[in-house]
Amino acid sequence: MPGVSRDLERSLTAEVSEERLASAVAHLAQWARLAGSDAEMEAAQWVCGQLVAFGLDARILEHDAYVSLPGEATLTTIAPRQGDIPCITPAFAAPTPAGGVEGDVVDLGRQAPGGQDVRGKIVLLDGLPTPWVAQELSVLGALGLIHICPGTRRYEMIASPVWGSPSHLSRQALPRTHIASINTPDGEALRAVASAGRLRVRIRAAVDTRWRRTPIVLGEIRGGEDPARFLLLAGHLDSWHRGAMDNAAANACMLEISRLLAQHRRQLRRSVRVAFWSGHSQGRYSGSAWYADEAWEDLDRNCAMHLNIESPGGIDATVIDGKGHREAMTLAAAVAKEYTGQAIAGGRIGKIGDESFWPIGIPSIHLSSYQSADAGGLNPSATVVGKPKGKANGYGWWWHTPEDTPDKVDPRHLARDCRMYVALAVRVCTARVLPLDYVAAGEEFVAILEDLDRKA
Numbered sequence: 001m002p003g004v005s006r007d008l009e010r011s012l013t014a015e016v017s018e019e020r021l022a023s024a025v026a027h028l029a030q031w032a033r034l035a036g037s038d039a040e041m042e043a044a045q046w047v048c049g050q051l052v053a054f055g056l057d058a059r060i061l062e063h064d065a066y067v068s069l070p071g072e073a074t075l076t077t078i079a080p081r082q083g084d085i086p087c088i089t090p091a092f093a094a095p096t097p098a099g100g101v102e103g104d105v106v107d108l109g110r111q112a113p114g115g116q117d118v119r120g121k122i123v124l125l126d127g128l129p130t131p132w133v134a135q136e137l138s139v140l141g142a143l144g145l146i147h148i149c150p151g152t153r154r155y156e157m158i159a160s161p162v163w164g165s166p167s168h169l170s171r172q173a174l175p176r177t178h179i180a181s182i183n184t185p186d187g188e189a190l191r192a193v194a195s196a197g198r199l200r201v202r203i204r205a206a207v208d209t210r211w212r213r214t215p216i217v218l219g220e221i222r223g224g225e226d227p228a229r230f231l232l233l234a235g236h237l238d239s240w241h242r243g244a245m246d247n248a249a250a251n252a253c254m255l256e257i258s259r260l261l262a263q264h265r266r267q268l269r270r271s272v273r274v275a276f277w278s279g280h281s282q283g284r285y286s287g288s289a290w291y292a293d294e295a296w297e298d299l300d301r302n303c304a305m306h307l308n309i310e311s312p313g314g315i316d317a318t319v320i321d322g323k324g325h326r327e328a329m330t331l332a333a334a335v336a337k338e339y340t341g342q343a344i345a346g347g348r349i350g351k352i353g354d355e356s357f358w359p360i361g362i363p364s365i366h367l368s369s370y371q372s373a374d375a376g377g378l379n380p381s382a383t384v385v386g387k388p389k390g391k392a393n394g395y396g397w398w399w400h401t402p403e404d405t406p407d408k409v410d411p412r413h414l415a416r417d418c419r420m421y422v423a424l425a426v427r428v429c430t431a432r433v434l435p436l437d438y439v440a441a442g443e444e445f446v447a448i449l450e451d452l453d454r455k456a
Contacts, residue, residue, distance in 0.1 A: 008267050009426040012260045013339075013419040018411040020259075021313075021418060024050075024252035026406045029244040033237060035067045035282040036212030040238055044215040047237065047276055050255050055262045056219035056274070063294070065214040065279045065286035066165040068092040070156070071206030075146065075180045078102060079200040080193065085186045087146075089205040090129045091282045092160035093179035100204035101178055103143045107194045118142040122201055124190060128380060131161035131284075134175040144178040144203045148187030150380045155181065156240040156400040158282065163351070164289025165211075165279075178203045214238075214278035216287050221261050223268040223429060228302050230271035231428045232362070233257060233421075234288065235309040236280030236354055241402045243281075245395065249409050250309040251276060253418040257425055268429045270304055280354055288356035299360050305428050305436075306357050306364040309421060313369065313414025314396045315407075320420075322367035323347045325358065326444040330437035332365045335423045340416065363436055365424065369417050370394055 027046070031039040044060055051058035068091035075087040103122040110126045119141035125133070129147045137145060149155050159179060162170045180203050182190070193199050217237065223229070235250035242248075258274050279286030292299065305328060320342045322332055329346045336344045349355050349364050358364055371394065381394035398404045427435055 005267055005426065005430045008264060008430065009423050012264065012422050012426060015260055016256060016415050016418050016422060018415045021252045021256055021414050022406070022409070022411045024255050025244055025248045025409050025414070028248035028251055029242040029406050032241055033239040033243060034069055035238040035279045035286070036065065036214045040278060041215055043237060044217050044276065047217045047251065047255070051217070051219035051258055051274070054259045056221055056258055058217065058219035061216045061218060062213050063216070063290050064165075064211050065283045065290065066209070067212045067214065067279060067283045067286065068158070068160070068207060068209035069282055071208060073180055073203070073205040074100070075182060076202045077190070077193070077199065078202055079198060085182055085190070086154070087180040087182045088154045088156065089179050089207060090156065090181065091158040091207070092174055092209060092284070093129075093134070093205060093207050094176050095207040095209075096178050096203055096205050100202045101143055102200060102202045105146070105190070105194050105199040105201055107191055122146060122203065124148070124187070124194060126187075128155055129157040129159055129179055129181055131159055134159040134177060134179065135161045135173060138176040142177050144180070146187075146190070146201070147179065147181045149181050149183055151397065152183050152185060153397070153401050154183055155380055156281070157181070158284055160284045163285060164356070165283065165286045178205055180205065214283065214287060216278060216291060217276035219258060219274040221258065221265050221268065221272040223271040224266055225269040227271050229304050230273045230302060231425055232273050232275060232299075232303050232306045232357070233309070233425060234275040234277065234306065234354065236278070236287070237276040238278045238281050240281050240400050240404070242405055244404050244406045245314045245408050246311040246399055246404055247280070249313045249414055250311060252414065253309055253312060253421055256418055257422055260422060261425060261429070269432070270429045272425060272429060277354055285354045285356055288354040292356040292360065296360060299357060299362060303357070303360075303362045304434055306362050307421065307424055307428075308354060308364060308366045310353050310366065310368055311395050311399070312417035313409050313411070314371070315410045315413070316371050316396065317369035317410070317413050319370045319372050320367070321345050321370060322365065323349045324365040324367070325349060325363040325441070327436040327438050327441040328363040328365045330440055331424065331427065331435045332367050335420050335427070336367065339420050339423060367420060367424070369413060371396060
């Protein structure tokens with residue numbers, strides 16, 4: 001690769017510190033970093049202080065974001081007998097009146113609503129809450145939804161189909177139905193009652209959805225030859241609960257990369273802009289979406305690539321994979337192969353995970369580590385992040401639960417993943433010509449067009 005400083009890459013990857021990474025994870029995981037909370041701001045101030053100590057020009061931006069924080073929720077069976085079932089409710093679900101809402105249960109399982117009349121009913125269905133199901137069943141007039149989460153846990157989710165903070169128009173798409181999430185044993189018990197006759201339940205759910213001030217931490221390492229052009233190194237700071245893997249581990253990598261690159265800034269052609277977003281988990285990517293709008297011209301003119309870091313370094317995370325723009329994935333595949341010996345499946349980036357910048361046309365890489373599909377065991381996150389070519393099985397079972405604590409992060413795996421990110425950053429910031437493969441992108445377009453032509 002012309003102009004890339006391989007000596008610098010080897011030096012910096014060798015300096016990645018497991019101890020510093022683990023320490024940063026533990027420090028960040030002391031806070032439950034809900035978007036717009038005091039705890040999140042404390043974490044943001046600590047991160048900003050670390051960047052300044054490393055020699056970055058760092059600051060905290062604050063902006064208004066439409067954030068939804070789930071509160072207490074209860075699910076009570078009324079008929080044929082009374083009983084309470086533990087549950088939670090997702091962000092952006094409709095809050096109930098203080099007394100809750102009551103309705104008869106319709107069991108859809110995993111089926112689409114189809115011809116069933118769900119108006120005024122409470123729908124029982126398998127799977128994690130998703131924006132698309134909430135939106136569809138809201139339109140069909142469902143009073144409430146009971147989602148049966150896989151396994152014995154209940155998973156924090158978000159029900160808004162709107163990317164970022166809604167406008168006065170897109171706000172109309174927010175769910176109008178009340179939602180409860182229960183685990184599989186409780187769901188199977190409910191299903192058995194429903195199959196035997198009439199089942200009537202009450203949902204009570206508090207959801208605090210409103211505009212809040214939220215932080216974005218930005219840091220800059222100025223390159224030498226072309227300082228206006230930059231790599232956007234980004235990940236979300238907010239979390240569900242303590243969020244050690246998701247996403248303190250990513251934040252630790254971002255800090256370590258910043259520390260290492262700042263020490264060698266004179267060897268960088270291009271700059272690095274590091275960004276810690278709020279509003280990923282409870283704002284539907286409100287922080288990155290706001291920044292994409294606010295800094296659109298600068299991003300369009302000067303951002304060379306977006307490296308999005310999400311939930312790296314989990315225990316048993318032995319599979320390396322990722323998605324991104326095709327022109328960037330040749331680089332991602334080369335780095336993954338060199339540092340882990342694995343050939344990544346890859347694939348196009350989707351509408352997920354703070355990927356707010358592809359509408360601007362910025363090439364993006366989302367490279368991470370996952371548990372193996374061969375490992376067995378339940379992994380609900382795989383329904384969200386997918387199982388590319390059957391090889392990977394999502395993040396760990398603790399994802400989006402109170403059990404995402406520092407012991408769920410393997411320092412060796414985290415250092416392995418961090419070395420990949422360091423190598424990617426060095427290659428993007430030191431190459432004379434950006435390492436983008438537009439031949440591969442063109443071939444992808446041709447293949448898509450040929451496929452459409454065959455189907456026409």
